[in-house]
Amino acid sequence: MAEKIKGRTEIAELGEFGLIDTLTAPFKSSRRSTIKGVGDDAAVIEGSRDTALLFSTDMMVEGIDFDLTYFPPKHLGYKAVTKGISDIAAMNATPEQITLSLAISSKISVEWLRDFYSGVEFACREAEVDLVGGDTSASVTGLIINISAIGRAKKSNVVYRSGAKLNDLICITGNLGAAYMGLQLLEREKRVLAGIDSLQPQFEGYEYLLERYLKPRARYDVVEALAREKITPTAMIDLSDGLASDVMQICKSSACGARIYLERIPIAKQTSALAEEMHIDPVVAALNGGEDYQLLFTVPLEARERIAAVGCIDIIGHITAPETGAYLVTPDGSDIKLKAQGFKE
Amino acid sequence: MAEKIKGRTEIAELGEFGLIDTLTAPFKSSRRSTIKGVGDDAAVIEGSRDTALLFSTDMMVEGIDFDLTYFPPKHLGYKAVTKGISDIAAMNATPEQITLSLAISSKISVEWLRDFYSGVEFACREAEVDLVGGDTSASVTGLIINISAIGRAKKSNVVYRSGAKLNDLICITGNLGAAYMGLQLLEREKRVLAGIDSLQPQFEGYEYLLERYLKPRARYDVVEALAREKITPTAMIDLSDGLASDVMQICKSSACGARIYLERIPIAKQTSALAEEMHIDPVVAALNGGEDYQLLFTVPLEARERIAAVGCIDIIGHITAPETGAYLVTPDGSDIKLKAQGFKE
Numbered sequence: 001m002a003e004k005i006k007g008r009t010e011i012a013e014l015g016e017f018g019l020i021d022t023l024t025a026p027f028k029s030s031r032r033s034t035i036k037g038v039g040d041d042a043a044v045i046e047g048s049r050d051t052a053l054l055f056s057t058d059m060m061v062e063g064i065d066f067d068l069t070y071f072p073p074k075h076l077g078y079k080a081v082t083k084g085i086s087d088i089a090a091m092n093a094t095p096e097q098i099t100l101s102l103a104i105s106s107k108i109s110v111e112w113l114r115d116f117y118s119g120v121e122f123a124c125r126e127a128e129v130d131l132v133g134g135d136t137s138a139s140v141t142g143l144i145i146n147i148s149a150i151g152r153a154k155k156s157n158v159v160y161r162s163g164a165k166l167n168d169l170i171c172i173t174g175n176l177g178a179a180y181m182g183l184q185l186l187e188r189e190k191r192v193l194a195g196i197d198s199l200q201p202q203f204e205g206y207e208y209l210l211e212r213y214l215k216p217r218a219r220y221d222v223v224e225a226l227a228r229e230k231i232t233p234t235a236m237i238d239l240s241d242g243l244a245s246d247v248m249q250i251c252k253s254s255a256c257g258a259r260i261y262l263e264r265i266p267i268a269k270q271t272s273a274l275a276e277e278m279h280i281d282p283v284v285a286a287l288n289g290g291e292d293y294q295l296l297f298t299v300p301l302e303a304r305e306r307i308a309a310v311g312c313i314d315i316i317g318h319i320t321a322p323e324t325g326a327y328l329v330t331p332d333g334s335d336i337k338l339k340a341q342g343f344k345e
Numbered sequence: 346m347a348e349k350i351k352g353r354t355e356i357a358e359l360g361e362f363g364l365i366d367t368l369t370a371p372f373k374s375s376r377r378s379t380i381k382g383v384g385d386d387a388a389v390i391e392g393s394r395d396t397a398l399l400f401s402t403d404m405m406v407e408g409i410d411f412d413l414t415y416f417p418p419k420h421l422g423y424k425a426v427t428k429g430i431s432d433i434a435a436m437n438a439t440p441e442q443i444t445l446s447l448a449i450s451s452k453i454s455v456e457w458l459r460d461f462y463s464g465v466e467f468a469c470r471e472a473e474v475d476l477v478g479g480d481t482s483a484s485v486t487g488l489i490i491n492i493s494a495i496g497r498a499k500k501s502n503v504v505y506r507s508g509a510k511l512n513d514l515i516c517i518t519g520n521l522g523a524a525y526m527g528l529q530l531l532e533r534e535k536r537v538l539a540g541i542d543s544l545q546p547q548f549e550g551y552e553y554l555l556e557r558y559l560k561p562r563a564r565y566d567v568v569e570a571l572a573r574e575k576i577t578p579t580a581m582i583d584l585s586d587g588l589a590s591d592v593m594q595i596c597k598s599s600a601c602g603a604r605i606y607l608e609r610i611p612i613a614k615q616t617s618a619l620a621e622e623m624h625i626d627p628v629v630a631a632l633n634g635g636e637d638y639q640l641l642f643t644v645p646l647e648a649r650e651r652i653a654a655v656g657c658i659d660i661i662g663h664i665t666a667p668e669t670g671a672y673l674v675t676p677d678g679s680d681i682k683l684k685a686q687g688f689k690e
Binding site for chain 2: 007008009010011013019020022023024026027028029030031033034036037038042043045047048049053055056057058059060061062063064065096097099100101102103104106108109110111113114117118121124125128129130131132133134135136137138139140141142144146148150152
């Protein structure tokens with residue numbers, strides 16, 4: 001292990017969240033058009049009199065966020081768009097435009113890029129989002145992808161992480177942990193097949209998990225469905241870091257506590273089946289796996305029936321007073337304090 | 346040299362411009378709010394009834410776009426902002442918000458990042474631009490920086506690359522080739538000092554060149570000055586790839602030719618002096634060096650006097666018919682056809 005250099009602090013000592021907070025603290029806003037800057041899924045910017053613009057950015061790094069040995073280029077293009085526009089949906093807004101920057105290493109061919117862009121194009125068409133700009137650079141090493149997104153919403157419909165109120169219901173779309181188990185499956189097959197060209201990877205029965213990891217869809221459809229039922233959530237975030245971390249983000253921003261009921265967390269059959277096979281607790285996959293790209297949001301108690309009318313939304317808990325903290329309640333009634341990574345009694 | 350794999354086309358065979366054109370050709374716009382997509386310095390998006398939003402993105406890659414062995418972190422942060430907002434100025438608009446994504450390798454310390462962000466903060470304060478969001482990721486290799494920017498302009502003031510008309514005057518701000526010579530100086534000192542810790546780099550007399558390379562300022566001040574004189578250019582681009590390439594971009598977009606007069610290209614004394622010392626033709630530095638971040642624009646003939654009133658702007662040529670092509674006219678009257686990289690008779 002390298003000796004610590006005097007006056008040198010490793011980034012790991014602060015962690016990503018602490019680091020960004022520290023580094024952006026000295027920045028002051030000088031534009032009246034900035035309604036909300038750093039600190040939510042997307043920034044909020046003055047549009048016209050009654051519309052706001054949402055603005056966000058996301059970077060994906062080869063070897064950290066994806067592995068090209070098993071990520072098909074078309075899926076990677078699709079997923080990059082999902083990651084970019086999911087932040088806009090998480091503000092209860094409609095994504096409209098994206099830009100795409102790429103740093104491309106010499107191992108990437110034109111044919112590979114064509115497939116990648118066909119995935120980008122597919123995702124854009126599906127979400128009715130326009131690719132309006134980009135930048136490409138060479139890379140001396142791996143592939144880097146950056147997507148920035150712009151969206152639009154009525155000002156009164158923009159939802160922040162900070163609006164959750166006591167007794168609000170905590171809702172999620174879809175099911176959790178599937179993308180994480182999809183990744184585990186791909187990593188397992190990569191290890192099994194290392195150096196053995198003649199074998200085929202074993203994915204039968206787990207296709208849903210692969211799709212959730214390789215080709216997740218952003219839940220802009222939920223934004224539309226909530227609008228149809230005239231529901232404006234009080235707080236919202238997209239599930240990118242795992243349920244535990246994202247619930248805690250809402251608690252921190254809204255200055256509140258939360259109780260999540262373990263048995264109400266929706267987990268798909270394939271997720272449970274593979275988790276059992278691989279000796280992983282499926283609840284841990286749901287709590288800490290991340291990359292679900294579902295929406296986590298809170299609504300007032302009186303919206304319960306309208307939430308049921310939307311369909312595909314589960315109420316998994318409720319907001320509590322700030323001093324109570326964020327807890328997972330198990331079926332036997334014991335409370336487990338939520339932690340951003342892993343959880344302990 | 347690696348054997349060519351069947352069905353594999355190297356990216357170098359197409360080049361960056363050809364590649365982007367090819368890859369984005371299948372994309373169709375599906376949002377009415379998109380006024381202008383790919384193909385200019387920034388995309389143009391519907392703002393309010395009479396304002397447009399500009400949206401652009403830029404990526405900088407370690408080992409390709411910058412060398413950390415001589416790039417001070419504070420300057421790098423400043424330059425990243427310049428690169429991002431220069432694209433907005435090039436649309437005759439005012440930059441207002443940026444996002445910053447970083448992929449950070451383990452060699453980067455918290456102290457380094459703090460200096461980098463202080464440069465970002467300085468540039469933002471100077472330009473009255475708000476940093477409103479970002480993303481940080483680990484990087485297995487080098488540092489990657491992506492800046493996306495949003496700006497604003499009256500719709501009637503937005504200037505595209507495509508509006509140059511026959512006989513328009515071709516104008517540039519500042520002087521050219523200085524950033525390129527600054528880079529040459531840094532590279533020379535790096536070679537000289539390789540492995541020799543006791544020597545100091547020799548920069549005396551060339552401080553201006555270093556500043557132009559390490560800490561270039563985007564010309565949003567020119568956008569304001571043009572507005573004061575009620576000048577709306579007919580076409581505009583920022584000088585990032587070198588005068589030759591950028592003139593040709595305007596000619597291509599505007600379907601016109603151009604004549605640039607060599608003796609009218611402003612070159613700073615330090616640029617000429619170092620070029621002579623290093624046996625580089627200063628005109629080549631100006632034509633092909635790039636990274637000047639000055640503005641190149643065209644105005645109608647009748648704006649000549651108002652251009653003089655702005656100050657710091659040089660008229661270097663005029664727009665010709667498309668069939669005549671883009672030429673550099675030397676003092677002895679001979680015409681040299683402009684090429685994107687290098688030029689030959």
